[in-house]
Amino acid sequence: MSEIRSNCSICSLACPLILKGGGRSPIFTNEAILSLEWDDSEDSKYGGSLCARGAAMVEFVSHPDRLNYPFVLGERSTYEAAVKEAAQNLSAIKSEAGGDAIGVLIGDNLTNEEAALALKFARDVIGTENIALMAPDDIPMFRAWMGYDLSGLGPAGQKPESKRQVYLLVGDPFSEHPCTAKAVAAGKYAGRGNEVITISPEKNHSAWFASRHLRCRPGGEPAVLAGLLKAAAAKSGAQLPGELGKLIGSLDWKEIERLGGVSKDDLESAAGSMLSAASVETHVSNIFGRFGAPGLTSVMAEAVTRICPGETIFDVQFVQQNTWGIYSVLAGAGNGKALASIVSGGIQAFVLLGLDPSSVFPAAPVEKALRDSKFTVATQLFIGQAASGANVVIPAATLVEKKGTVSPSFEEDIVRDEAIAPIAGTVSDGRFLADLAKEMGAGLEAAPVERKTARAGAGESLAADWAGYAVDMKGLENADIVLVPWSEAVHAADGSISRNLLWPKITCPEPELMVSRQVAEEMNLRDGDLLKVVSEGGEAMLPARPTGKLEGKTVAATIHFPSVRKLFPWKLNERHGEISLAPVAVILGRQSEKS
Numbered sequence: 202m203s204e205i206r207s208n209c210s211i212c213s214l215a216c217p218l219i220l221k222g223g224g225r226s227p228i229f230t231n232e233a234i235l236s237l238e239w240d241d242s243e244d245s246k247y248g249g250s251l252c253a254r255g256a257a258m259v260e261f262v263s264h265p266d267r268l269n270y271p272f273v274l275g276e277r278s279t280y281e282a283a284v285k286e287a288a289q290n291l292s293a294i295k296s297e298a299g300g301d302a303i304g305v306l307i308g309d310n311l312t313n314e315e316a317a318l319a320l321k322f323a324r325d326v327i328g329t330e331n332i333a334l335m336a337p338d339d340i341p342m343f344r345a346w347m348g349y350d351l352s353g354l355g356p357a358g359q360k361p362e363s364k365r366q367v368y369l370l371v372g373d374p375f376s377e378h379p380c381t382a383k384a385v386a387a388g389k390y391a392g393r394g395n396e397v398i399t400i401s402p403e404k405n406h407s408a409w410f411a412s413r414h415l416r417c418r419p420g421g422e423p424a425v426l427a428g429l430l431k432a433a434a435a436k437s438g439a440q441l442p443g444e445l446g447k448l449i450g451s452l453d454w455k456e457i458e459r460l461g462g463v464s465k466d467d468l469e470s471a472a473g474s475m476l477s478a479a480s481v482e483t484h485v486s487n488i489f490g491r492f493g494a495p496g497l498t499s500v501m502a503e504a505v506t507r508i509c510p511g512e513t514i515f516d517v518q519f520v521q522q523n524t525w526g527i528y529s530v531l532a533g534a535g536n537g538k539a540l541a542s543i544v545s546g547g548i549q550a551f552v553l554l555g556l557d558p559s560s561v562f563p564a565a566p567v568e569k570a571l572r573d574s575k576f577t578v579a580t581q582l583f584i585g586q587a588a589s590g591a592n593v594v595i596p597a598a599t600l601v602e603k604k605g606t607v608s609p610s611f612e613e614d615i616v617r618d619e620a621i622a623p624i625a626g627t628v629s630d631g632r633f634l635a636d637l638a639k640e641m642g643a644g645l646e647a648a649p650v651e652r653k654t655a656r657a658g659a660g661e662s663l664a665a666d667w668a669g670y671a672v673d674m675k676g677l678e679n680a681d682i683v684l685v686p687w688s689e690a691v692h693a694a695d696g697s698i699s700r701n702l703l704w705p706k707i708t709c710p711e712p713e714l715m716v717s718r719q720v721a722e723e724m725n726l727r728d729g730d731l732l733k734v735v736s737e738g739g740e741a742m743l744p745a746r747p748t749g750k751l752e753g754k755t756v757a758a759t760i761h762f763p764s765v766r767k768l769f770p771w772k773l774n775e776r777h778g779e780i781s782l783a784p785v786a787v788i789l790g791r792q793s794e795k796s
Contacts, residue, residue: 308556537778
């Protein structure tokens with residue numbers, strides 16, 4: 202029986218694990234993968250822990266619904282015929298309309314090496330700059346990290362003599378990255394006076410463990426963190442650099458309190474707790490539409506962590522495992538151009554690599570572009586909307602079935618020298634691209650992996666970003682009801698993987714709409730009542746679940762389902778070349794009412 206040491210690919214924690222067994226087999230024999238075990242070796246992250254999603258990795262890689270043969274026009278085909286069909290159609294469209302009529306959209310199911318190959322394929326074979334990483338949850342965090350280098354910002358004052366530990370959680374790390382909870386909970390109860398400070402508008406999994414819950418307005422996280430930073434800088438005498446110092450100095454407390462929904466006194470008290478701690482550990486966890494401005498949130502959280510005089514850790518937890526690796530390889534190539542071309546209708550054919558756009562962002566412009574396209578080829582793990590609508594579907598290998606490099610955090614690269622054998626019939630995205638290029642009459646050798654990871658920005662956009670954020674928050678002030686995304690710990694990211702697994706199917710098979718008690722009382726709602734939810738982005742019918750986890754005129758919907766993601770409108774930030782996501786105003790109506 203063999204042992205393959207690998208890493209869970211469900212989220213960016215990339216927790217280590219051991220797959221035990223032989224090769225693949227349709228039945229459980231000595232040659233099949235039999236079990237998964239924790240990697241409890243001495244240097245293993247989180248002591249070898251796995252969450253419920255990670256423990257399902259054997260189910261995921263051997264799932265009976267995994268695609269293991271190609272489709273051409275909805276009919277089962279051979280791999281060779283599928284590649285030939287894709288090559289002929291892409292070549293014809295390129296000949297008729299030029300390479301820029303073809304878009305290459307990438308999800309996170311690629312290694313860094315495959316991302317470099319995809320970039321070379323787009324430029325050298327197709328002849329287009331319409332190549333984009335579709336990761337609206339993560340890209341604003343990457344842009345903020347690259348666009349404002351805070352590595353030179355150091356602690357203000359002497360290291361405290363206390364042994365207190367403070368954990369600052371922004372969002373809900375315990376749901377998106379559950380193994381975080383093991384270390385944070387252990388740290389909280391390890392000594393007297395240790396604290397967990399959580400910033401969120403809802404009583405989520407992370408807030409349940411909080412010593413201080415800085416309960417902000419929906420979308421108020423950047424303002425709360427700006428207030429923490431302003432208070433911490435004033436108390437410690439820290440000199441904030443350049444544009445950040447100018448912005449924080451220009452913000453008055455009334456604006457911070459209005460936008461964030463947390464009082465000056467509470468923010469000053471929390472800042473004092475962080476400054477007096479021997480160690481401060483910050484985890485920032487965004488998901489589709491959670492923060493009012495994810496980039497600003499990241500900058501403010503990093504800055505307030507760095508000026509604390511104790512030992513500090515700043516951790517941005519990405520939604521998808523290798524989006525940072527792919528983003529750094531693409532180095533922003535074509536992202537804004539490709540997104541703009543989707544809206545303008547300039548793309549006539551799509552190459553979808555490792556993503557289902559209807560799970561990632563089923564916005565009207567995306568669905569229209571895919572519906573109107575002349576041709577689509579997609580590498581897919583499961584049959585979803587992309588596989589159902591594509592002209593050619595290629596069964597894809599997963600990340601744990603590929604050798605290569607993934608980069609789950611800013612300072613972590615994992616090189617897989619060995620991998621479990623892919624399910625029979627599936628191929629890696631790299632092999633598919635090479636075969637497709639060859640069929641199109643072009644050679645496509647493995648490209649050298651060049652990554653843009655150095656931080657160089659000076660934060661020139663901070664003031665403009667804050668001004669835009671303030672305008673958006675004013676719009677939410679006038680809303681009747683505000684929708685925020687809710688994350689379930691059994692699901693991951695956009696749900697395109699977890700919706701296929703057994704435990705999520707049992708515990709969270711369909712999206713729900715949690716409503717605050719105030720909204721429930723005003724509408725006389727009972728548990729399970731169907732509500733029509735209408736936003737600028739679209740509409741959905743969802744069962745109501747009255748709850749004390751929300752306050753005021755706020756509702757929250759399970760974000761791992763396309764019907765919920767469709768409620769968040771497509772807003773292209775042309776300055777940054779990315780999609781702007783935030784809590785959104787909605788109108789609620791009963792099933793029988795007209796909205």
